[in-house]
Amino acid sequence: MEVRQSLSSAISRAADYLAERYNLSSIKDSRAYPAQRKSYIVNIFGAMNGYLTQDDSLIAARNEFSKEVIERFYDVFVLGYIQSGSDESELTGDNEDLAWINARTEEEIGYIKSLFVSLKEAKSSDMTVDELKQLAQDRADAYANSLDMVNSEGKMRGAKNIMLTMVGDDGAESCNDCRKRKGKRYSAKKWLAVGYPPSRDFECHGYHCDHYLVDDNGKRWTL
Numbered sequence: 521m522e523v524r525q526s527l528s529s530a531i532s533r534a535a536d537y538l539a540e541r542y543n544l545s546s547i548k549d550s551r552a553y554p555a556q557r558k559s560y561i562v563n564i565f566g567a568m569n570g571y572l573t574q575d576d577s578l579i580a581a582r583n584e585f586s587k588e589v590i591e592r593f594y595d596v597f598v599l600g601y602i603q604s605g606s607d608e609s610e611l612t613g614d615n616e617d618l619a620w621i622n623a624r625t626e627e628e629i630g631y632i633k634s635l636f637v638s639l640k641e642a643k644s645s646d647m648t649v650d651e652l653k654q655l656a657q658d659r660a661d662a663y664a665n666s667l668d669m670v671n672s673e674g675k676m677r678g679a680k681n682i683m684l685t686m687v688g689d690d691g692a693e694s695c696n697d698c699r700k701r702k703g704k705r706y707s708a709k710k711w712l713a714v715g716y717p718p719s720r721d722f723e724c725h726g727y728h729c730d731h732y733l734v735d736d737n738g739k740r741w742t743l
């Protein structure tokens with residue numbers, strides 16, 4: 521017991537030392553994303569639920585959701601970007617990574633407009649309060665998947681010249697797009713250009729196979 525205790529305290533001291541010595545923020549950052557995701561779900565659920573089951577107006581609720589997207593998308597993108605070694609100060613002017621996150625955020629705002637059209641239909645239907653709450657919860661969970669992709673894209677864009685290899689199981693079916701890429705080792709920059717899994721642009725839409733990218737140490741980089 522005593523040996524184990526002193527060993528574990530030695531390990532934790534060593535980790536602290538390394539973190540300080542090499543200024544490793546990755547340990548902290550890897551915990552930060554789950555917290556961001558949780559807050560995102562709570563807040564967008566709140567916006568939808570406020571409209572569906574309380575007195576919030578559609579416009580106020582939609583604005584609340586949109587504001588959350590504008591802030592959170594940027595935050596988790598930057599989180600990934602920094603985690604893979606890039607600096608937020610690069611995201612200025614006509615930087616293409618900044619252009620990507622801005623365009624992706626605008627795209628999401630467009631989806632939210634459509635979402636509230638369907639929420640309005642749900643509210644005027646004969647759905648019960650419980651069913652409306654469940655609907656808000658289901659939509660919040662689904663929209664959190666986009667947040668995962670934005671965080672992942674931030675990591676990929678921050679990784680730049682880090683070499684990544686596509687690995688993983690073919691799953692139920694393997695499509696041409698996955699077959700062409702499987703086993704290939706490219707820089708993160710090149711993967712961004714040729715497309716990486718899971719991708720909606722692939723024949724399999726990223727759903728039927730289980731491919732992902734790893735670095736040379738075997739660390740997983742994509743969802």
Ligand SMILES: [Zn+2]
Binds near residue numbers: 726
């Ligand atoms: Zn595929």
